[in-house]
Amino acid sequence: MNLEVHDVSAGYGAGDVLHQVSLDVHEREIVVMLGANGAGKTTLMRAISGAIGRRGKILLDGVDISRAGADEIVRRGLAQVPQGRGTFVDLTVEENLRVGALSRRDPAGVKSDIDRWFSTYPRLAERRRVKAGLLSGGEQQMLAVSRAMMSRPRLLLCDEPSLGLSPKLVGELFASLEAINKEWDMGMLIVEQNAAIALSIATRGYLLEVGSITRSGDAAQLSDSDAVRAAYLGY
Amino acid sequence: MELELFATRLVQGVVNGAIYGFLALALVCTYRGSKAINLAQGEMAMLCTFFAFTLTNHGVPVVLAIGGGVLFGAALGGVVERTLIRPLGRDAEYPVLIVCIGLFLGINALAGVIWGGDPLAFPAVVPDAPDDYIGILGARLRYQQLVIIGALALTVTALYAVFRFTRLGLAMRATASNPDSAVLVGVRVSRMNSLGWVLACAVGAILGPLIAPSTTLSTALFFTFIIYGVAAATLGGFDSPIGAVVAGLIIGVTENLVASYVGFIGDSLKMTVALVILLVVLMVKPTGLFGTREVERV
Numbered sequence: 370m371n372l373e374v375h376d377v378s379a380g381y382g383a384g385d386v387l388h389q390v391s392l393d394v395h396e397r398e399i400v401v402m403l404g405a406n407g408a409g410k411t412t413l414m415r416a417i418s419g420a421i422g423r424r425g426k427i428l429l430d431g432v433d434i435s436r437a438g439a440d441e442i443v444r445r446g447l448a449q450v451p452q453g454r455g456t457f458v459d460l461t462v463e464e465n466l467r468v469g470a471l472s473r474r475d476p477a478g479v480k481s482d483i484d485r486w487f488s489t490y491p492r493l494a495e496r497r498r499v500k501a502g503l504l505s506g507g508e509q510q511m512l513a514v515s516r517a518m519m520s521r522p523r524l525l526l527c528d529e530p531s532l533g534l535s536p537k538l539v540g541e542l543f544a545s546l547e548a549i550n551k552e553w554d555m556g557m558l559i560v561e562q563n564a565a566i567a568l569s570i571a572t573r574g575y576l577l578e579v580g581s582i583t584r585s586g587d588a589a590q591l592s593d594s595d596a597v598r599a600a601y602l603g604y
Numbered sequence: 605m606e607l608e609l610f611a612t613r614l615v616q617g618v619v620n621g622a623i624y625g626f627l628a629l630a631l632v633c634t635y636r637g638s639k640a641i642n643l644a645q646g647e648m649a650m651l652c653t654f655f656a657f658t659l660t661n662h663g664v665p666v667v668l669a670i671g672g673g674v675l676f677g678a679a680l681g682g683v684v685e686r687t688l689i690r691p692l693g694r695d696a697e698y699p700v701l702i703v704c705i706g707l708f709l710g711i712n713a714l715a716g717v718i719w720g721g722d723p724l725a726f727p728a729v730v731p732d733a734p735d736d737y738i739g740i741l742g743a744r745l746r747y748q749q750l751v752i753i754g755a756l757a758l759t760v761t762a763l764y765a766v767f768r769f770t771r772l773g774l775a776m777r778a779t780a781s782n783p784d785s786a787v788l789v790g791v792r793v794s795r796m797n798s799l800g801w802v803l804a805c806a807v808g809a810i811l812g813p814l815i816a817p818s819t820t821l822s823t824a825l826f827f828t829f830i831i832y833g834v835a836a837a838t839l840g841g842f843d844s845p846i847g848a849v850v851a852g853l854i855i856g857v858t859e860n861l862v863a864s865y866v867g868f869i870g871d872s873l874k875m876t877v878a879l880v881i882l883l884v885v886l887m888v889k890p891t892g893l894f895g896t897r898e899v900e901r902v
Contacts, residue, residue, distance in 0.1 A: 420784070439788060451788055455782060455788060
């Protein structure tokens with residue numbers, strides 16, 4: 370699924386946080402959006418998924434979704450792994466997965482997808498009847514990814530998935546995202562501060578600074594650029 | 605004789621407790637939908653009862669009139685949420701509280717203007733003559749009281765089933781648990797909030813007409829009940845339908861037994877008993893008896 374974002378501005382109340390941001394994610398491609406705290410990464414994610422109002426044009430496979438509500442955008446095949454994991458803490462692990470599939474109308478398919486994610490992440494299967502708030506950070510991140518996948522999306526937005534995870538878990542998580550990208554032929558837009566690991570699985574990337582895109586290019590190009598190296602790679 | 609007295613007080617406690625639990629159930633529905641505590645819940649139920657009363661006055665059979673009142677209540681809940689609550693935005697606890705107090709006063713005054721201040725006789729749904737009762741160990745459980753208990757059992761079972769086993773219920777629980785995240789999986793959060801109010805007011809509209817035959821119908825119908833209802837909902841933990849009902853029964857039974865067996869309390873300090881139970885439970889277990897503790901590892 371193709372995502373095109375043209376000149377999108379968005380914010381909360383008084384002023385804009387995003388200023389005419391444009392980007393695109395092609396079919397099956399992993400694109401990373403680098404940016405520091407407060408650059409507007411989460412606002413961009415929320416603008417694309419329709420959780421907040423926005424101006425400009427957003428196209429999903431050529432269809433303009435810039436005025437569509439969040440529910441319609443989910444049904445069109447876009448899912449989001451929100452920042453902080455968005456766990457439904459007082460629902461069980463299994464119920465969290467079922468919530469992820471609320472936009473679907475095929476109970477049998479939902480059931481087999483739940484089993485599929487339980488076999489991908491056996492740790493979640495063991496704890497299927499446990500309240501999701503009791504899971505560890507890493508388990509909640511697995512849950513967030515599988516919950517987003519339960520809507521059978523064709524494009525996945527991930528908002529700082531590495532936040533609060535140990536280096537080992539971050540490695541596992543990104544390996545898992547890469548596997549999903551291959552197995553499901555699915556495009557991904559990953560917002561990250563952990564540039565090294567994000568660039569290692571991405572094909573292209575953008576740099577978001579104070580609400581505007583200041584740089585874009587191939588993952589390799591970006592890793593070599595001085596600005597990215599100084600700010601995000603630390604060498 | 606001793607046993608008969610005890611049984612009488614127990615039955616009275618259970619009946620009162622059922623009423624408290626019923627009202628608490630309505631409060632829980634609103635809370636689950638939008639984390640609001642609707643202090644005007646009793647007044648909205650009172651308005652529905654007057655509506656049903658007017659229907660019976662026009663020759664509508666009482667059961668159908670109650671059904672009409674429930675539909676009226678559902679509509680009322682939806683309209684109130686859409687016009688008065690939703691515009692306040694999210695995380696507007698205090699503004700919602702103030703609006704509910706305003707609603708309380710406004711609805712009470714409105715009902716007074718339309719139907720007057722004199723108590724009205726509301727027809728019972730079952731025969732309600734002095735000898736229409738079942739004897740339990742010498743205590744009398746009136747048919748109408750039995751109807752209240754039965755209606756409560758049905759309502760709480762139905763609500764439990766909806767919350768537990770349907771997609772809609774799952775969506776409502778997800779909304780209550782994490783509205784931001786619910787938006788992102790495609791749940792229409794504002795619709796879920798409305799639905800909480802619709803359900804709550806429908807539940808209240810079942811209760812009002814069932815208690816009105818014994819209390820008589822006036823604008824003061826829910827004045828004391830709402831205090832007990834809030835107490836029961838708090839004791840039950842505010843997000844558990846079954847907790848609300850059990851807490852209502854605990855309060856009803858305890859206050860009746862204590863009031864009759866502890867000499868200095870009597871009828872005049874009865875409500876204090878309920879509030880003391882509440883205070884003690886909240887000190888020991890702040891989430892109420894059945895509330896979900898905020899479980900979160902960080």
